Amino acid sequence: MNSNYKMVAKTLFGFEPLLARELRNLGAGHVKEGVRNVSFEGDAGFMYKANLCLRTAIKILKPIHSFYVRDEKDLYHKIYGMDWQAYLDPDTTFAIDAIVHSDTFTHSLYVSQKVKDAIVDKFRDLEGKRPSVDIQSPDLGINIHIHRNQCTVSLDSSGSSLHQRGYRTATNIAPINEVLAAGILLHSGWDGRTDFLDPMCGSGTFLIEAAMIACNIPANINRQEFAFQKWKDYDQGLFDIIRNASLNKSREFHHKIIGYDKAPSAVRKAKENVENAGLSDYISIEQKDFFKSEKFTEAPLHLVSNPPYGERLTIDMESFYSSIGDTLKQSYPGTNAWFITANLEALKFVGLRTSRKIKLFNGRLESKLVCYQIYEGSKKGKFNKN
Incomplete structure (x- = not known):
C-alpha cells in the first residue's frame, strides 16, 4: 500500500529551483516548483527528513483537505464537517494561519476566526468541551490557503520557521536569515x-x-523541536532512525x-x-x-x-x-x-x-x-x- 502523500515546502523568492533540487536529492517524488513553494510527495518518514535536512525550506505543510468555497458560511460548514478528532483532542491546543488571495475573502484574520469557530463548535457539539487556541506554542498548527474560491487546509509540520536552526543565540545589528x-x-x-x-x-x-x-550535516540538527513531534501519529522511533541515518551521511x-x-x-x-x-x-x-x-x-x-x-x-x-x-x-x-x-x-x-x-x-x-x-x-x- 502506497503511504505517500502530497506536501508543500515553502521557501523564499528565487530559491524554488534550489529547493526542488534538494528535494529530489533527498528522494522526494513528483517534485513541482511553484511561486515561493515546491510541492512533492513522500511518506511520514520523508516529512521528518525534509524538516531535518532541507536548507532552503521555511515550512513543510501537509495538505489534508481541499474544497470549493462560496462564502464565509460555506467555509464554516465545510471546516465543521471535517474529522478534526483525527488531529485534535479537547485537551490540546491549536493555532490557525490563514493566507487569502480572493475577491470573496479579503481578510485573513476573519478567515482564521471563522475556521476557529467551526473547529471549536464541532468539539463542543460532539464532546461538550473544546480545544483552546495557543498562538505561541500550539499542539497543532493549521494552515488555511484560499486562492480565489479554492480552500486548502494543511497541517504545519514545522512549527516555527525552519530558518530558526537552533545554533544562533547571539546576533549582531543586521543578521542574515x-x-x-x-x-x-x-x-x-x-x-x-x-x-x-x-x-x-x-x-x-x-x-x-x-x-x-x-x-x-542536516540543516536543522540543532533544533529543539518540530511541530510534527506533537501530532497524534508521531513516531519517535522512526524519527530517531531518520535522524541517525541523516547524521551518518555527514563527511x-x-x-x-x-x-x-x-x-x-x-x-x-x-x-x-x-x-x-x-x-x-x-x-x-x-x-x-x-x-x-x-x-x-x-x-x-x-x-x-x-x-x-x-x-x-x-x-x-x-x-x-x-x-x-x-x-x-x-x-x-x-x-x-x-x-x-x-x-x-x-x-x-x-x-x-x-x-x-x-x-x-x-x-x-x-x-x-x-x-x-x-x-x-x-x-x-x-x-x-x-
Whole structure:
C-alpha cells in the first residue's frame, strides 16, 4: 500500500529551483516548483527528513483537505464537517494561519476566526468541551490557503520557521536569515571543495551554513523541536532512525573556513554561535579589517559576504564599496567573490564587472546577489569598470 502523500515546502523568492533540487536529492517524488513553494510527495518518514535536512525550506505543510468555497458560511460548514478528532483532542491546543488571495475573502484574520469557530463548535457539539487556541506554542498548527474560491487546509509540520536552526543565540545589528544564507551559498556553487572566507562575518551565519553544507550535516540538527513531534501519529522511533541515518551521511571537510570582522563584539558572537553549532573544529574567526587583509591561500578561494548597505548600518557607501573592489583586485587573486546587497547603486562603486547577478529578497528588500571573478596574474587586467 502506497503511504505517500502530497506536501508543500515553502521557501523564499528565487530559491524554488534550489529547493526542488534538494528535494529530489533527498528522494522526494513528483517534485513541482511553484511561486515561493515546491510541492512533492513522500511518506511520514520523508516529512521528518525534509524538516531535518532541507536548507532552503521555511515550512513543510501537509495538505489534508481541499474544497470549493462560496462564502464565509460555506467555509464554516465545510471546516465543521471535517474529522478534526483525527488531529485534535479537547485537551490540546491549536493555532490557525490563514493566507487569502480572493475577491470573496479579503481578510485573513476573519478567515482564521471563522475556521476557529467551526473547529471549536464541532468539539463542543460532539464532546461538550473544546480545544483552546495557543498562538505561541500550539499542539497543532493549521494552515488555511484560499486562492480565489479554492480552500486548502494543511497541517504545519514545522512549527516555527525552519530558518530558526537552533545554533544562533547571539546576533549582531543586521543578521542574515539562515535559510537566505544557505540559499545564497547554494546559488554561489559552494560545495566544500575549496577554502572559504566571509570577510565581514557578523554573527557567523554564512560560516556555519557553509560548514554544514561542506560536511553534509542536516540543516536543522540543532533544533529543539518540530511541530510534527506533537501530532497524534508521531513516531519517535522512526524519527530517531531518520535522524541517525541523516547524521551518518555527514563527511569530513579538509579545507579552511575563515571569518573576519573588525568589531570585537561581532567576533565574540560569531564564535559563540559556531560553538553552539558544534563546528569549532572547522571554522576559525579573526578580528580583522577586510580592507587591510590579503588572501590567506594560494589555492582557489570561495568568498561570500553580506556587507552593510546603509539600511541599518550607516557607512560612506561610495568609499566602502570602492574599497571592496580595490581590495579584491589588489589582494585576492584566484577568488570567486559573492556579495548580497539591497543597495544597487552601491555596486557601481565596486569598479568590477559582475559575472553573475541574481535577484533575491533580504526580508522585504529587493536585493542582488552578485559574483566577481578575480583571476590570477595577468587576467586581473581584464576587469573593466561598470
